[in-house]
Amino acid sequence: xxxxxxxxxxxxxxxxxxSGRDVNKLKPNVSSASVYRYHLxxxxxxxxxxxxxxxxxxxxxxxxxxxxxxxxxxxxxxxxNLWRGKQREQFVDLLLGMGARYEYEEVNLExxxxxxxxxxxxxxxxxxLPIGKATLAPTVGVGLGSDSLDELVLYGDVNLKVPLxxxxxxxxxVLARYTSEQVVDLDxxxxxQFFTGLTYTFKP
Numbered sequence: 001x002x003x004x005x006x007x008x009x010x011x012x013x014x015x016x017x018x019s020g021r022d023v024n025k026l027k028p029n030v031s032s033a034s035v036y037r038y039h040l041x042x043x044x045x046x047x048x049x050x051x052x053x054x055x056x057x058x059x060x061x062x063x064x065x066x067x068x069x070x071x072x073x074x075x076x077x078x079x080x081n082l083w084r085g086k087q088r089e090q091f092v093d094l095l096l097g098m099g100a101r102y103e104y105e106e107v108n109l110e111x112x113x114x115x116x117x118x119x120x121x122x123x124x125x126x127x128x129l130p131i132g133k134a135t136l137a138p139t140v141g142v143g144l145g146s147d148s149l150d151e152l153v154l155y156g157d158v159n160l161k162v163p164l165x166x167x168x169x170x171x172x173x174v175l176a177r178y179t180s181e182q183v184v185d186l187d188x189x190x191x192x193q194f195f196t197g198l199t200y201t202f203k204p
Contacts, residue, residue, distance in 0.1 A: 094123070
Protein backbone atom coordinates (compact mmCIF):
# COMPACT_ATOMS: atom_id res chain seq x y z
CA UNK A 1 0.00 0.00 0.00
CA UNK A 2 1.08 3.55 -0.72
CA UNK A 3 1.55 6.08 2.04
CA UNK A 4 0.89 9.79 1.60
CA UNK A 5 4.41 10.91 2.48
CA UNK A 6 7.97 9.63 2.18
CA UNK A 7 11.58 10.69 2.55
CA UNK A 8 14.63 9.60 0.54
CA UNK A 9 18.15 10.39 1.76
CA UNK A 10 21.52 9.74 0.11
CA UNK A 11 24.83 10.49 1.81
CA UNK A 12 28.47 9.97 0.88
CA UNK A 13 31.17 11.28 3.17
CA UNK A 14 34.86 10.96 3.92
CA UNK A 15 37.40 12.63 6.17
CA UNK A 16 40.93 13.22 4.93
CA UNK A 17 43.82 14.01 7.28
CA UNK A 18 47.25 15.17 6.12
CA SER A 19 49.74 16.42 8.71
CA GLY A 20 51.85 17.94 5.94
CA ARG A 21 49.24 20.54 5.03
CA ASP A 22 49.71 24.02 6.46
CA VAL A 23 45.93 24.49 6.70
CA ASN A 24 42.93 22.19 6.45
CA LYS A 25 44.86 19.28 7.92
CA LEU A 26 41.47 17.64 8.50
CA LYS A 27 39.38 18.05 5.36
CA PRO A 28 35.83 16.64 5.00
CA ASN A 29 34.26 15.62 1.72
CA VAL A 30 30.47 15.40 1.83
CA SER A 31 27.74 14.92 -0.75
CA SER A 32 24.11 14.51 0.35
CA ALA A 33 20.63 14.74 -1.13
CA SER A 34 17.32 14.50 0.71
CA VAL A 35 13.84 14.75 -0.76
CA TYR A 36 10.60 14.76 1.24
CA ARG A 37 7.36 14.23 -0.73
CA TYR A 38 3.78 14.73 0.43
CA HIS A 39 1.47 12.99 -2.05
CA LEU A 40 -1.68 14.88 -3.00
CA UNK A 41 -2.73 12.16 -5.46
CA UNK A 42 -1.23 9.29 -7.47
CA UNK A 43 0.37 11.82 -9.81
CA UNK A 44 0.98 15.01 -7.84
CA UNK A 45 3.01 15.77 -4.75
CA UNK A 46 4.52 18.67 -2.85
CA UNK A 47 8.21 18.32 -2.12
CA UNK A 48 11.01 19.80 -0.06
CA UNK A 49 14.58 19.02 -1.11
CA UNK A 50 18.05 19.81 0.16
CA UNK A 51 21.33 19.25 -1.67
CA UNK A 52 24.68 19.73 0.06
CA UNK A 53 28.23 19.38 -1.25
CA UNK A 54 31.40 20.13 0.75
CA UNK A 55 34.76 19.98 -1.07
CA UNK A 56 33.17 18.01 -3.89
CA UNK A 57 35.49 17.33 -6.82
CA UNK A 58 32.60 17.89 -9.21
CA UNK A 59 31.11 21.04 -7.65
CA UNK A 60 34.23 22.84 -6.42
CA UNK A 61 35.84 25.52 -8.56
CA UNK A 62 39.29 24.43 -7.30
CA UNK A 63 40.21 21.12 -5.65
CA UNK A 64 43.69 21.78 -4.25
CA UNK A 65 44.25 20.48 -0.71
CA UNK A 66 44.19 23.96 0.80
CA UNK A 67 41.01 25.07 -0.97
CA UNK A 68 37.49 24.88 0.49
CA UNK A 69 34.10 24.82 -1.19
CA UNK A 70 30.54 24.59 0.15
CA UNK A 71 27.25 24.37 -1.71
CA UNK A 72 23.88 24.16 0.03
CA UNK A 73 20.60 24.45 -1.85
CA UNK A 74 17.03 24.03 -0.60
CA UNK A 75 13.93 23.93 -2.81
CA UNK A 76 10.15 23.71 -2.30
CA UNK A 77 7.51 23.12 -4.94
CA UNK A 78 5.22 20.73 -6.83
CA UNK A 79 6.19 17.36 -8.23
CA UNK A 80 4.70 15.23 -10.99
CA ASN A 81 5.06 11.44 -10.91
CA LEU A 82 6.20 10.09 -14.31
CA TRP A 83 6.60 6.43 -13.35
CA ARG A 84 5.90 4.26 -10.33
CA GLY A 85 6.99 0.66 -9.70
CA LYS A 86 5.59 -2.04 -7.47
CA GLN A 87 7.58 -0.87 -4.46
CA ARG A 88 7.53 2.55 -2.76
CA GLU A 89 11.25 2.86 -3.48
CA GLN A 90 10.62 2.70 -7.26
CA PHE A 91 9.63 6.00 -8.86
CA VAL A 92 10.61 8.78 -11.25
CA ASP A 93 9.36 12.34 -10.57
CA LEU A 94 9.67 15.70 -12.26
CA LEU A 95 10.18 18.38 -9.59
CA LEU A 96 9.95 22.15 -10.03
CA GLY A 97 11.17 24.10 -7.04
CA MET A 98 11.96 27.58 -5.81
CA GLY A 99 14.30 28.23 -2.94
CA ALA A 100 17.75 29.51 -2.03
CA ARG A 101 21.31 28.51 -2.84
CA TYR A 102 24.41 29.26 -0.75
CA GLU A 103 27.87 28.97 -2.34
CA TYR A 104 31.26 29.50 -0.77
CA GLU A 105 34.66 29.15 -2.43
CA GLU A 106 38.04 29.70 -0.83
CA VAL A 107 41.06 29.43 -3.14
CA ASN A 108 44.66 29.89 -1.95
CA LEU A 109 43.36 31.02 1.46
CA GLU A 110 41.33 33.80 -0.18
CA UNK A 111 37.54 33.93 -0.34
CA UNK A 112 36.72 34.24 -4.03
CA UNK A 113 32.99 33.64 -3.77
CA UNK A 114 30.36 33.84 -1.05
CA UNK A 115 26.86 34.12 -2.35
CA UNK A 116 23.39 33.51 -0.93
CA UNK A 117 20.67 34.03 -3.50
CA UNK A 118 17.19 32.86 -4.52
CA UNK A 119 17.10 30.13 -7.13
CA UNK A 120 14.70 28.11 -9.25
CA UNK A 121 15.42 24.54 -10.38
CA UNK A 122 13.87 21.69 -12.38
CA UNK A 123 14.81 18.11 -11.41
CA UNK A 124 14.30 14.64 -12.78
CA UNK A 125 14.53 12.55 -9.61
CA UNK A 126 14.16 8.79 -9.54
CA UNK A 127 15.00 5.64 -7.62
CA UNK A 128 14.79 1.93 -8.45
CA LEU A 129 14.19 2.32 -12.20
CA PRO A 130 14.62 -1.21 -13.62
CA ILE A 131 16.92 -1.84 -16.58
CA GLY A 132 16.93 -5.59 -17.01
CA LYS A 133 18.19 -6.98 -13.68
CA ALA A 134 19.90 -3.69 -12.86
CA THR A 135 18.35 -0.57 -11.29
CA LEU A 136 19.00 3.07 -12.10
CA ALA A 137 18.85 6.02 -9.70
CA PRO A 138 18.97 9.31 -11.64
CA THR A 139 19.17 12.84 -10.26
CA VAL A 140 19.38 15.35 -13.10
CA GLY A 141 18.72 19.05 -12.59
CA VAL A 142 18.98 22.47 -14.16
CA GLY A 143 19.05 25.57 -11.98
CA LEU A 144 18.93 29.33 -12.49
CA GLY A 145 19.67 32.13 -10.09
CA SER A 146 16.52 34.25 -10.05
CA ASP A 147 18.61 37.37 -9.47
CA SER A 148 20.94 36.47 -12.35
CA LEU A 149 19.19 34.53 -15.09
CA ASP A 150 22.40 34.21 -17.10
CA GLU A 151 23.86 31.99 -14.33
CA LEU A 152 23.02 28.45 -15.43
CA VAL A 153 23.94 25.27 -13.56
CA LEU A 154 23.38 21.73 -14.87
CA TYR A 155 23.93 18.79 -12.51
CA GLY A 156 23.70 15.05 -12.99
CA ASP A 157 24.15 12.13 -10.60
CA VAL A 158 23.31 8.76 -12.18
CA ASN A 159 23.90 5.50 -10.31
CA LEU A 160 23.56 2.06 -11.95
CA LYS A 161 23.38 -0.92 -9.58
CA VAL A 162 23.83 -4.45 -10.96
CA PRO A 163 23.03 -7.24 -8.46
CA LEU A 164 25.58 -10.07 -8.36
CA UNK A 165 24.60 -12.48 -5.58
CA UNK A 166 22.95 -12.07 -2.21
CA UNK A 167 23.84 -8.66 -0.81
CA UNK A 168 26.64 -8.00 -3.30
CA UNK A 169 26.23 -5.65 -6.24
CA UNK A 170 28.35 -3.76 -8.77
CA UNK A 171 27.76 -0.01 -8.72
CA UNK A 172 28.70 2.45 -11.44
CA UNK A 173 28.13 6.15 -10.81
CA VAL A 174 28.59 9.21 -13.00
CA LEU A 175 28.65 12.73 -11.52
CA ALA A 176 28.66 15.76 -13.79
CA ARG A 177 28.34 19.52 -13.37
CA TYR A 178 28.23 22.33 -15.91
CA THR A 179 28.17 25.99 -14.92
CA SER A 180 28.08 29.07 -17.09
CA GLU A 181 29.98 31.07 -14.44
CA GLN A 182 33.64 30.36 -13.66
CA VAL A 183 34.78 31.00 -10.09
CA VAL A 184 38.49 31.09 -10.93
CA ASP A 185 40.37 31.18 -14.23
CA LEU A 186 41.36 27.51 -14.01
CA ASP A 187 37.84 26.41 -13.16
CA UNK A 188 36.43 24.08 -15.80
CA UNK A 189 32.86 24.83 -16.80
CA UNK A 190 32.26 21.08 -17.19
CA UNK A 191 33.41 18.59 -14.53
CA UNK A 192 32.78 14.84 -14.80
CA GLN A 193 33.70 12.04 -12.39
CA PHE A 194 33.12 8.30 -12.70
CA PHE A 195 33.13 5.76 -9.86
CA THR A 196 32.69 2.01 -10.03
CA GLY A 197 33.15 -0.89 -7.64
CA LEU A 198 31.66 -3.60 -5.46
CA THR A 199 29.10 -2.73 -2.79
CA TYR A 200 27.62 -4.79 0.04
CA THR A 201 24.19 -4.06 1.47
CA PHE A 202 23.62 -4.81 5.16
CA LYS A 203 20.10 -6.03 5.88
CA PRO A 204 18.63 -6.23 9.41
